[in-house]
Amino acid sequence: MAFEPTAAGESETLATALRAYLSKTRFTFTGLTGKETTRCITRAVAEWAKASGWRIRCEAPMRYIDPPRALGAGCRICWSPPWSAYLDFRLVRKDGPPVALEIDRAEDSTAVDKLRDEALRGHPALWVRWHGALRAELPAGVARLHLPARSSRSPVRYSLAPVTGTAAITLGEAVTPKARADALHRDQQRIAEEKRAAALPRDGGPIRCP
Template identity: 35%
Template sequence: MDGGADGERLAASLTCWLDRLEFVDLGTDEVTARIVEAVSAWAAEQGWRSYRRAASVLPLPPPMTDRHSVLDVACARRDGPPVVVEVDHTDRRRTWEKLTAEAAAGRVALWVRWGPGRFAVPPAPIHLVTCEVSRHSGPPGAGRRHSRTTGPARPAPVHSARDVDPVVEPLPLPPADPGAP
């Protein structure tokens, strides 16, 4: 299987795995952490070793060119080249550069892009995995909050089919207290 077909298969598999992911009212960093955790669980399910914050082949920009960028998740597998995964909620050029460098080094590059939709398609050989979430304003000072549910929307509650009498008898009022002010 060539790298392109392998990458497409892996992207589809990770998409199915993430389709089960649910959370409510999380901050941006919490969502990213939850997705990174899910990617690591997906890798473990495949029988692979996974490493969080693994060193990338791409050096950091000046003045730190002696150090390397990090990957959200890197996976070692017996049956093919390593798999690298970046998780982002925005379109970052640096992510594309990093994943392109990883692919050039022989790794399968997957980009998990999460948010409310309208995801930019990265250049080949990067394989896009999307994770759509809803967002809303949180309490003052808390920033945006994000939620993701996988089940169908909950239907409105069923109302009583019993007819209600539109004419209501007024309740009698108690007699006025003659000593009240």
């Protein structure tokens, strides 16, 4: 079944629902390393998804929309954008398209690019961003929930006060029908490029970079 392009409103609604869940459960943590913090937030998001009755796919594979370009020469060729990527979560719902969700500390990560392409496909896209200032503009269809964790000096440890209903939510504009149609066209180009590259000779041919 084909879904219409998602409005930014659905992504915002999901961000608001997650914020409400974290507020209700008084989500907080103290003295965690960066990896521990990510795992802690990941568990909380998974619990919210389960409480909502959704199936969870962790490290779910996704495909960038833009066809890759071959970079380099000789026997080794790299592809940009990468051939594959993974979402932290894909939340599968019975009553709507799956939700793409990323959890990240860094502002300059690939999360924005992945969520942008998922939103262009008509999927609600939610970015749970923790720690640091917010600078990046959000693509259409993407909502961001900010968890303002604080850090200590060496050794670096992160803490978060209990989440409240005032945690910041930012969102991009709605995905337009024109943008959706253009994305579908580029997506088909990418699929064709993947098939062409897959048919290249294995021995002595280009090598894909991870």
